[in-house]
Amino acid sequence: MTSTSLTTRRSWRPSLSRRHVPVLATLTLLLVMYGIGVSQYRAFSNVQVVFNVFIDNGFVLVVAVGMTFVILTGGIDLSVGAVVAMTAMVSAALLRDGVPAALVLVIALLIGPILGFLMGCAIHFFDIQPFIVTLAGMFFARGMCTFISGASISITDGFWTGMSQERIGNPAGNFVSISVLIAFAVVLVAAYVLAYTRFGRNVYAVGGNAQSALLMGLPVGRTRIAVYTISGLCSAIGGILLSFYTLSGAPLIAVGMELDVIAAVVIGGTVLTGGSGYVFGTVLGVLVLGVIQTLITFDGSLNSWWTKIVIGGLLFAFILLQRLIGIRFK
């Protein structure tokens, strides 16, 4: 570990370009995939296709941004998919019981961060592995979903249906949903926080080497608890967006989403041992997964399981790439 980190630090210029190679590779891959789509299918060049990728993946994007924070500190959060489902489920159940929409939003947006905060505390104060704590968090949130209701609950609330159906478009008739704008806002805030604030610097420092960060006097514990809280908040926002998208809460929704999100973050160039990566890369990673799905939908002859195999292949390719260019790896 030490030898590779030494080589990446040797001079400023190569280290700069090396850090950017995974993101550039993802960008190239995205453009190539889009090019293949356009050359194969006439309708693919329609701008709405691109917008639809964003509409269909807005909530994934938000969750992936939260996961980026956690992975940058060298942790992992397996609870995100379950927290997304729980948020959607709680919102649907409360709305069904006639709770006003504004209050439901507040409650739904509080549960995720509280769970994240508790998980962060367990990880920091009791020194239990993030993997196992967030696994328990996942079990808890998933169990809560079915505890609330075994069947899916549809949402008929005016605010929710309004948010769901609102189309923000250009004169050419292409449109995005409000969820996409919210997702973009989350991405921008996250990118700003990571790049320009003291907290962002602490996140990278903890992921780079927690012990050094501690010796430097950085608030390691606070940072670590904060990233799980942020991930919980992002999952909660993702859950709200998902409930806008499907207008329902279902106990088994977003199963396995944590893996898609982790895959998106890794494909986006963030190193799983922490310390290196960008929110912009994560956006690209989510888009890559979205475009794969669109390509497979357009093809028609390929089945959905090819998505999983292609994602697995891409994960392998990008991990190998990160390994080859010698970004810090365990």
Next chain:
Amino acid sequence: MNTLTDRLRPLTGHRLFWPALVLVVMILANTVYRPGFLAVEVKSGHLYGTPIDILRLSAPLILVALGMTLVIATGGIDLSVGSLCAISGAIACLHISEAADPNSPSTVLTALALAFGVALVLGAWNGVLVAVIGIQPIIATLILMVAGRGIAQLVTEGQIITINSGPYRAIGLGHFLTLPLAILIALAAALLVAAFTRRTALGLIVESVGGNAEASRLAGIRSRRIVFLVYVVSAACAALAGFMVTANVSSADGNAAGLWIELDAILAVVIGGTSLAGGRFSLSGTVLGALIIQTLTTTVYAMNISPQTSLLFKAVVVIAVCLVQAPAFRARFRRRRRGVEPGPATPQREKEQVPA
């Protein structure tokens, strides 16, 4: 008061004490709730009853958790076991469904050999990624976890393959010497792994690699080969579990077979007292852990609570067990109980100050 705690210390200090206590408490609670819980009867030469059911149903989990224990002992983790279950089950069922005579033992044996072979190759793939290329285990096996489900669905072409084969069904539901065959297979696997790791130096070597792979390599142990090997063993165990899971329902479902079993297996290993950081493992603890998880699941079913809600109980158990086992938590608890004096907790407190 003091003498009692002193006398109990060797017992409570044993690393199997807490898991065993949890299991006993769960069985007691069940017996109170449902007096017939422990009843075992002999019907047409086979043993029947809830305890036997729990043993039979826990067999796949025990198998997967055995392989997982070795992987975790080297400081790794294998997330792909659930997908491997699905793949091996799918290949075996596909072969049997296409054979002329699904009931002939040779067909079943060929199917098992074929699926087992593929599982070994996939295990070797995991091993190469971790041991040779040096990718972090959690992410190396994540690849096969994601892609493996796709491969399993590819094998079954997205359908659920139903088979009608007596010999294959026996793997999951058969009996031998009045006991379920599944539990005997799991027991045999456990004894085999125990014999290899505890009667030879292999277990010690695995622990030393988990403790510090680089130091073990310098001490003359072929660390890479050991790491490679544990992933192959884990895949083999997962394949066996896959046969059982699919034999239980006489069908292979690429989507559902072995779903979440990797998490249950990791849970079983952790409950059993093996540290996720590697370097020390307990096979008997893992078997106990698997039994605890299956007892919990069966209990929740018996109480007419939906299977999904059982996750809520699992979450509580995970957190409780992890907290009890966490040195930092124990040190805190001990200090509070004894007032100002920190007592003998100093070496453990050191760990608390340097977060991993």
